[in-house]
Amino acid sequence: MPNDIPEPQAVYTPITRSAIFIVATLASGDESAAIVRAWCADVAALVRAVGKRVPSGNLSCVVGFASDAWDTLFGTPRPAELHPFREFGPAGRRAIATPGDILLHIRADQMDLCFELATQLVGRLGGAVQVVDEVHGFRYFDMRSMVGFVDGTENPTGREAADFTMVGAEDPEFAAGSYVLVQKYLHDMQGWNALSVETQERIIGRTKLSDIELDEAVKPTSSHSSLTTLTDENGDEVKILRDNMPFGRPGSGEFGTFFIGYARSPAPIEQMLENMFVGRPPGNYDRLLDFSRAATGGLFFVPSATLLEALAERDPQASNDVVAEPSALPASAEPHYDGSLSIGSLKGTSQYE
Incomplete structure (x- = not known):
């Protein structure tokens, strides 16, 4: 990769068996902010140090920052489309x-690799942050979600993965970065398992055993797949990259899915959530939500690995008068769709991840 093109973080990596998701809040005070900034330069070295012990373990870490935290830690410039998480849906069925x-x-x-790296990363941050959510996820049999359907079938791969997840010329200061939206869903497995397989398939929009998408003639417009597939104004599908993981504590009756979606703009993920929780048209909502509740929600920006290390030296009080020169970008970084991703230009089709 040429030197003038930022190196992305490990957003599109091989599918792994284990994952740990940690969400933390920043403690108040300049000292805490300084610790976090300095930590940004240490992340890559810690990943290498832990991963070197098991080279075949495919260890990686992606770090993202929410809107308010970006302002506190790094000031300006800031990612063009970074904003607080947008809530969707009525009370009782809401993306919070x-x-x-x-x-x-x-x-x-291997979970031991995830555990060791999490220990090192959180330990280095110390009291500068408070962990508010930690989920240990696992792959379930043949890539199944907690509700029993294959997960991630329609994820983009290869160059297409970069196309749909990597910021390009539309925001050159943050080229090779990504937006990531996370939600922790808790499932009513007793209610879900009481449904017939045929009913479950109509809710999801795919067959349960063979993972084949239902024919449009029989697939309900309220199916999960119908509401979470988008096309742009040219009729091309707009994809996001999901790496969802099941989690749970059977002894406590907790069964869940940690949803994590990467994209070069938050707009398509937010459109999917609006379709699911509000409905398309309103009221024609995702019936999977009758058995799944969103318990958390957050939107973060993932800077490139190059920028993450450089952020250690960022002065949040620095003037924002300096405008970065557009960097050279590979052809794969050019979007398939209008960089503004106007919500009005996104339409529906289908995929269950």
């Missing part, structure tokens, strides 16, 4: 926003 300034998405084929 919950506290969170920093996101850690740690992945590996």
